[in-house]
Amino acid sequence: MNRTRTLLRFAALFALVGTFIGSHMAGAGSYALRPMHAHILVVGWLSLFAFAVFYRLFPIPKDSKLAKVQVWSAIIGSITLPTGMYWEQVITGGPLATFALIYYIVGGSILLISFVLFFVMTFTFSSYIDEKKID
Numbered sequence: 001m002n003r004t005r006t007l008l009r010f011a012a013l014f015a016l017v018g019t020f021i022g023s024h025m026a027g028a029g030s031y032a033l034r035p036m037h038a039h040i041l042v043v044g045w046l047s048l049f050a051f052a053v054f055y056r057l058f059p060i061p062k063d064s065k066l067a068k069v070q071v072w073s074a075i076i077g078s079i080t081l082p083t084g085m086y087w088e089q090v091i092t093g094g095p096l097a098t099f100a101l102i103y104y105i106v107g108g109s110i111l112l113i114s115f116v117l118f119f120v121m122t123f124t125f126s127s128y129i130d131e132k133k134i135d
Contacts, residue, residue: 003060005070007052010075014044034088036082043111044078051118058129066124070117077111084108 018041025031051074074078084104091100122129 001068001071003055003067004052007048007055007071007074010078011045011048011052014040014048014078018045035087038084039082041080041087046065048074048078054118058125060121060125060128062126066117066121070114070121072109073114073117077107077109077114080104080107080109081111 018037021033021037021040025033025037051071055067055071080103084100084107087100088097088104091097
């Protein structure tokens with residue numbers, strides 16, 4: 001798996017979806033989807049793009065299971081957090097509302113795990129992170 005390419009493609013998808021939602025809100029004059037729009041752009045587009053740049057700049061080993069889990073948890077969390085946020089906002093009452101809330105919480109937790117793994121990676125692979133290697 002090419003981590004950089006995968007992350008960049010998902011980042012581009014999130015940028016497209018986020019800007020589409022923003023354009024729709026502006027055109028409709030309704031800003032009800034503002035939190036979801038912001039999370040799609042910041043968590044989806046910006047964070048995944050930053051992770052892609054990190055993997056491109058620093059030669060983290062290709063066979064790193066930690067990196068693989070970090071990448072996929074970032075992607076899954078970036079999808080499930082805003083989706084759960086949307087469902088939690090539009091589904092009111094009943095068992096579906098409970099499911100939406102749990103989905104929202106799980107999505108945020110997966111994303112948090114991804115950021116914790118990224119933090120751990122910056123120390124685990126510190127020998128690969130060197131300004132002199134960026135030339």
